[in-house]
Amino acid sequence: MTSQRKSTTTPLDRSRYKNPDNDPRGPYVSVDVTAPIDRPILQYEWHGKFPPSGRSWRYLKERAFELEADGRIQISSSGRITLKRFLSEVSAPDTSDSLTIASSGLEIIVRAAMRGIAIAIAENPLCLKDVEWRDLERVLREVFEKMGFMTRLTRSGKDGGFDLELQCTGLSGSKTFLVEVKHWAGSGKKPGRTALKSLIDVIARAADGTTGLLLSSTGFTTDVMNGRTEVEQHIVRLGTESKIVSLCQNYLQGESGLWSPTTELADMLLQGTT
Known part of the structure; x- marks a missing residue:
């Protein structure tokens, strides 16, 4: 006999939604504005406070200030910061910020696993050959975010010629990097002119000042290493x-509190590349 899991839906408890300050948008609940994930770009000072250890704000700094200007942020007498979540929004969650932390517990588990893999590679580089190619892209996303980059991981098969988009702001302004990862461990295969040209074509279509980074765990063919133009x-x-x-070792040192960026992020990213 097979058992079937019944799908259940928890009814909305409307009694939780109040409107003590007569907000014209209607009743609301006050929700936490931090998330259980470590993302340096979301760990800024806000009203004299930083997120608790191991957590980050749910919004980019600019978005947080927009929400505050819109009257959606509350600060209690103890200094706790919360967000008004209106009853009218419960069926349409806020997705206006691409860096809002997803509430999926599965995503948190997966990302924690990727951070564990980054540490394993840092401690024993031979582990790299046992990592699946798609997982390596996810691992590097965690590494880049720890460094301080805003990151976007493209969907498998729909990357448009790159796997990760990185953004950072330094003394010289905002910079964008498109990262393509080649991980052909065990095959002995190395990317060559075709892979290089594909990424160059992508960069040519991108915004001015965008730089490409082609990472290969198996190295590159001789014609790529020696035949590139200036x-x-x-x-x-x-x-x-x-x-x-x-990069993984920098991540491990950062997790241990032994490393922090001392140079511009853009410069640090390109250190050790050719």
């Missing part, structure tokens, strides 16, 4: 296994 070297930088391992 323009190609400026547009796309190359990083091998040692760069991937170095």
